[in-house]
Amino acid sequence: MNAAQVMNLGRLLKHTAQLFPDLPGLIQGDQSWSWSQIDQRVDALVAALRAQGVRKGDKILLQSRNNLPMFESCWAAFRLGCVWVPTNFRLTPPEVAYLGASSGASVMICESAFPEHVAAVRDASEALRLVISVGGDLVDALGYESLVAQHLGERPEAEVVAADDPLWYFYTSGTTGRPKAGILTHGQMAFVVTNHLADLIPGTSEQDCSIVVAPLSHGAGIHALLNVARGAASVLLPSEKLDPEVFWQLVEKHRVSNLFTVPTIVKILVEHPAVDQYDHSSLRYMIYAGAPMYRADQKLALQKLGKVMVQYFGLGEVTGCITVLPPSMHSADDANPDANIGSCGRPRTGMEVAILNDQLQPVKTGEIGEICCRGPAVFAGYHNNPEATDKALRGGWFHTGDLGRLDERGLLYITGRESDMYISGGSNVYPREVEEVLLTHPGVAEVAIVGMPDPKWGEIGVAVVVRRDPSLTAEQLLSHLEGRSARYRWPREVFFWDALPKSGYGKIVKKDIKTLLIERGEIQPLPT
Numbered sequence: 001m002n003a004a005q006v007m008n009l010g011r012l013l014k015h016t017a018q019l020f021p022d023l024p025g026l027i028q029g030d031q032s033w034s035w036s037q038i039d040q041r042v043d044a045l046v047a048a049l050r051a052q053g054v055r056k057g058d059k060i061l062l063q064s065r066n067n068l069p070m071f072e073s074c075w076a077a078f079r080l081g082c083v084w085v086p087t088n089f090r091l092t093p094p095e096v097a098y099l100g101a102s103s104g105a106s107v108m109i110c111e112s113a114f115p116e117h118v119a120a121v122r123d124a125s126e127a128l129r130l131v132i133s134v135g136g137d138l139v140d141a142l143g144y145e146s147l148v149a150q151h152l153g154e155r156p157e158a159e160v161v162a163a164d165d166p167l168w169y170f171y172t173s174g175t176t177g178r179p180k181a182g183i184l185t186h187g188q189m190a191f192v193v194t195n196h197l198a199d200l201i202p203g204t205s206e207q208d209c210s211i212v213v214a215p216l217s218h219g220a221g222i223h224a225l226l227n228v229a230r231g232a233a234s235v236l237l238p239s240e241k242l243d244p245e246v247f248w249q250l251v252e253k254h255r256v257s258n259l260f261t262v263p264t265i266v267k268i269l270v271e272h273p274a275v276d277q278y279d280h281s282s283l284r285y286m287i288y289a290g291a292p293m294y295r296a297d298q299k300l301a302l303q304k305l306g307k308v309m310v311q312y313f314g315l316g317e318v319t320g321c322i323t324v325l326p327p328s329m330h331s332a333d334d335a336n337p338d339a340n341i342g343s344c345g346r347p348r349t350g351m352e353v354a355i356l357n358d359q360l361q362p363v364k365t366g367e368i369g370e371i372c373c374r375g376p377a378v379f380a381g382y383h384n385n386p387e388a389t390d391k392a393l394r395g396g397w398f399h400t401g402d403l404g405r406l407d408e409r410g411l412l413y414i415t416g417r418e419s420d421m422y423i424s425g426g427s428n429v430y431p432r433e434v435e436e437v438l439l440t441h442p443g444v445a446e447v448a449i450v451g452m453p454d455p456k457w458g459e460i461g462v463a464v465v466v467r468r469d470p471s472l473t474a475e476q477l478l479s480h481l482e483g484r485s486a487r488y489r490w491p492r493e494v495f496f497w498d499a500l501p502k503s504g505y506g507k508i509v510k511k512d513i514k515t516l517l518i519e520r521g522e523i524q525p526l527p528t
Helices: 011-019 035-051 066-082 093-103 116-122 146-150 185-200 219-230 244-254 265-269 297-307 386-392 431-438 474-481 512-520
Strands: 024-028 030-033 059-062 082-087 106-109 130-134 166-171 180-184 209-212 231-238 258-261 285-288 309-314 323-325 345-348 352-356 370-374 398-406 410-418 423-424 428-431 444-454 458-469 493-496
Touching: 011 035, 011 219, 024 035, 024 066, 030 035, 030 066, 035 066, 035 146, 059 066, 059 093, 059 116, 066 082, 066 166, 066 219, 082 093, 082 386, 093 116, 093 180, 106 116, 116 180, 180 185, 185 219, 185 386, 209 219, 209 244, 219 231, 219 258, 231 244, 231 345, 244 265, 258 265, 265 285, 297 309, 309 345, 352 398, 386 398, 410 431, 423 458, 431 444, 431 458, 431 474, 444 512, 458 512, 474 493
Parallel strands: 024 231, 059 082, 059 106, 082 166, 106 130, 209 231, 209 258, 258 285, 285 309, 458 493
Antiparallel strands: 024 030, 166 180, 309 323, 323 345, 345 410, 352 370, 370 398, 398 410, 423 428, 444 458
8 A cells, every 4th residue: 555545544633623613522511622622632732742752653551531631642642653552441550551561652641540550550661751641640740731731723744654554552351361452553444434434323424423431442432533533522421430311311412323332331221211211312323342232132222212223243453343233134023034133244344254164264154163354444463462463363364263153144143252162061052042042031130151160061051140030040040941942052050140240341251250150169160
């Protein structure tokens, strides 16, 4: 790709600010910032960082809750030709120290509420040389607002970039080990933003409005890029705690039309009585991704909200860009062929999806194998981790680590993670299929099934259930499986917990469930 084919992604904000200077770009509580204000502040931050010696290719680490500086900082990093390295603010100081050291970040922008995180990064990384404090003072740090004020009015040029120049280290959530930094590039992300606009929120304009319910460090941050590109305002929640009633109040007040979220949050929002007390008729696209959504939860969301649900499947390494199930392919009616029950949709525009076996050959239609994809949305590899890169991209495909099948129409069905599958008595068991059935029981709120070692069967399925009905018994659950699931798939043990462990991204973490089962003494580990 030649230089004339690449645009610095930071120009998306500039274009919107020129088109719609006085329209609101970001709203939080009673405060609102117009596109021109945000653009001028980003320019000032670019000038300030350059004055501090920050140069193209430098890494900028972010530790902050959702706020104006968090929203602005990515655009400054892009324009500088730097790499934005956002953390999930819920991570502990040692976890953030690892991200800072492994990324080689020389700059850290940190909300003043997290002094321990700064100290941890300083201890772990020799590269860190500049700390910028947001919202208060930190030791040996410059003030974010002071830097912006000093350089307001300056209009620095954005760096010229190449297609493969990195702009974002998108850290995996680390549910199966140390987080890895997926390298997202200017060329890749130009495709991804365009693709998301076409496939997820088509027709979005400056008349639209988005609401942010997840950390801007990951999927919600990608979604924010789309709204900036079209001039649609983003509404931030008043605090990091999700209050469903406040959420629905804001949807009504700002006529919110789109949002990105995860199935666990959709479930919380539509099960809360406030969903029926506020006007959400403005909502056009409720996008859910990041984890499978159970049919029972999907049906309730459709019944409460109408045809606004958009599912996409994808990992950070492909920036969510593998398949999409648009509103027209959803239905709350199980008998309706448009319901596409269990499917996560069709391949994304410009992307190819395949189900491959261990020899990297496509399997027959309907057979289960590893879900792989290729196309312009695939990342450039993992930062400083060639072995993981080679493994993820072997054979010219990105390997998701998820198992699934394609039907004759090319729709994708996920059967589970490779790591979730267990072998009991010689038979492969995919827990998701049984979890789906158990969730149709009215007494079940949440369920996870994990494979645990067993001296007789090799592995057995263990179900951990969060009850709606405190009187629900294991026997009732198993009888609910009768005729709905083959017996070899049934869990052999059932435990009732008050809650399931989740990651900072709202995903149920099955490795933590396995650990807790042993720690609680509910399952005895096999002798080694």
